[in-house]
Amino acid sequence: MAFNTDTYVPVTGGVNLASRYVRGDVDDVCADASFSDIDRHLIQLMQLHPSVKVAFRNQDLKRLSDSDKLSFISDMNDVLGILPSRARLHR
Amino acid sequence: MLTDAVSPRRRKNATLNRMTPRCGAGEVASGCWVVSSCHPFQSCYDCLRISARGVKIGHLLIATKPTPDLMIVFPEPTSIRDIEANVERLGSLVRLQRDAASEEIDIGWWNHPEVTELWHLEDDRDWDWRALISSCQNKPLWHAIAVRCHEGQIQGAILYRANGVSRIESEKGSVFIEYLASAPWNRDWLTDRPRFRGAGECLIFTAVRHSYLLGLGGRVTVAAIDNDRTVRFYKNRGFEAIDLVDGGTIVYELPGLKALEWLDRMAT
Numbered sequence: 054m055a056f057n058t059d060t061y062v063p064v065t066g067g068v069n070l071a072s073r074y075v076r077g078d079v080d081d082v083c084a085d086a087s088f089s090d091i092d093r094h095l096i097q098l099m100q101l102h103p104s105v106k107v108a109f110r111n112q113d114l115k116r117l118s119d120s121d122k123l124s125f126i127s128d129m130n131d132v133l134g135i136l137p138s139r140a141r142l143h144r
Numbered sequence: 145m146l147t148d149a150v151s152p153r154r155r156k157n158a159t160l161n162r163m164t165p166r167c168g169a170g171e172v173a174s175g176c177w178v179v180s181s182c183h184p185f186q187s188c189y190d191c192l193r194i195s196a197r198g199v200k201i202g203h204l205l206i207a208t209k210p211t212p213d214l215m216i217v218f219p220e221p222t223s224i225r226d227i228e229a230n231v232e233r234l235g236s237l238v239r240l241q242r243d244a245a246s247e248e249i250d251i252g253w254w255n256h257p258e259v260t261e262l263w264h265l266e267d268d269r270d271w272d273w274r275a276l277i278s279s280c281q282n283k284p285l286w287h288a289i290a291v292r293c294h295e296g297q298i299q300g301a302i303l304y305r306a307n308g309v310s311r312i313e314s315e316k317g318s319v320f321i322e323y324l325a326s327a328p329w330n331r332d333w334l335t336d337r338p339r340f341r342g343a344g345e346c347l348i349f350t351a352v353r354h355s356y357l358l359g360l361g362g363r364v365t366v367a368a369i370d371n372d373r374t375v376r377f378y379k380n381r382g383f384e385a386i387d388l389v390d391g392g393t394i395v396y397e398l399p400g401l402k403a404l405e406w407l408d409r410m411a412t
Binding site for chain 1: 213214215217222266268271282283284303305306307308309320321322324325326330331332338343345347348349353356357359362366367369373374377391393395404408410411
C-alpha cells in the first residue's frame with residue numbers, strides 16, 4: 054500500500070460540531086459494551102439503516118453464531134449495494 | 145475472529161497468515177482468502193501452504209475463494225513510510241484503548257526530545273485522548289483507532305463517528321472525523337527529522353473504508369482550522385470545503401465519487 058505522502062497530515066478536529074452535522078435519528082449509545090467486532094459492525098449497520106429490512110432466521114444477535122452473523126452482514130451488504138472487496142486494503 | 149474450536153497451532157498459523165497478502169486460514173475474516181472447504185479438517189496444519197490457487201492438504205488441492213472483506217478487523221496490517229530509511233515499514237491499525245492513549249499519547253507524545261518547543265502552539269496540545277476514548281466507550285458508532293509502527297510506537301490516532309450527515313449529498317450519511325493527529329515527531333514543522341510519513345493519511349483512509357463498509361458510500365467529513373497546510377492536504381485528496389464555521393474552522397467533505405475513486409485506486 055502506498056499513500057500519497059507528499060504532505061504531512063495536519064492536526065484536524067477538536068472543534069465543537071454543529072448539530073447539523075450529526076444525524077438526529079440514530080441512537081449512538083449501546084448498553085452492552087462487550088460486543089465483538091462482528092457484533093459491533095452488525096449493530097452499526099442496523100442503527101445506520103433502520104429502514105432496511107433483511108429477513109433472517111433469527112433476530113436475536115446473542116443467539117446467532119459468528120458465521121450466521123457474517124451471513125446476516127452479507128445479506129445487508131447485498132441490500133445496501135456494498136461491495137466489500139472495494140474497501141480492501143491492498144498490501 | 146479465530147474460534148476456540150481451532151487448534152492452538154492452527155490459530156497461530158492463521159494469525160501469521162493475516163500478515164501475508166492473499167492467504168489465510170478459514171477463520172480469518174478480513175483481507176485474506178477463506179478456505180471454507182478446509183473447515184472439516186480440524187487437525188489441518190497445512191494451512192500455511194496456501195496460495196492464490198488453493199490450499200494443499202497432503203496431495204489434495206482445495207480451491208480457495210476470496211472472502212468478502214465484510215468489516216475492518218483490528219489489528220490490521222498496514223504500512224507507513226520510514227523517512228530516514230526511505231522504505232515502507234510494516235505497521236498495524238489497532239483499536240486505541242484508554243491506557244495506551246494515556247501513556248503513549250497524552251504523556252509520551254509530548255515528552256519526546258526531538259520535538260521542539262513549538263509544540264506549545266499545536267492545536268492538539270490540550271487534547272486528552274484518554275478522556276476522549278472514555279466518553280465513547282459504549283458507543284458502537286464511535287471508533288478510536290491508532291497506527292503503530294513496526295517498533296510498536298503509536299504514530300498517529302483518530303477518533304471518528306459514523307453518524308455524521310453529508311452536506312453534499314442530501315439525506316446521506318457520512319463518517320465525521322472528530323480528532324486526528326500524527327505523533328509530534330512526525331510533523332515536519334515541529335522537528336527537523338520527521339520519522340514517519342503516511343500515518344495520518346492511513347487513518348483517514350481507514351475512515352473512508354469504514355464509511356463504505358457501513359453503507360455510507362465512503363463519505364467522510366472533517367472540521368479543520370483554516371490554514372494553507374490544511375487546505376492543501378484535504379484538497380489534494382478530493383475533499384471539498386463545504387462550510388466555514390466560527391473561529392476560522394473549515395468543514396471539508398469527501399464526496400462519494402471521490403471516495404470510490406480512492407478506494408478503487410488503493411484496492412488494485
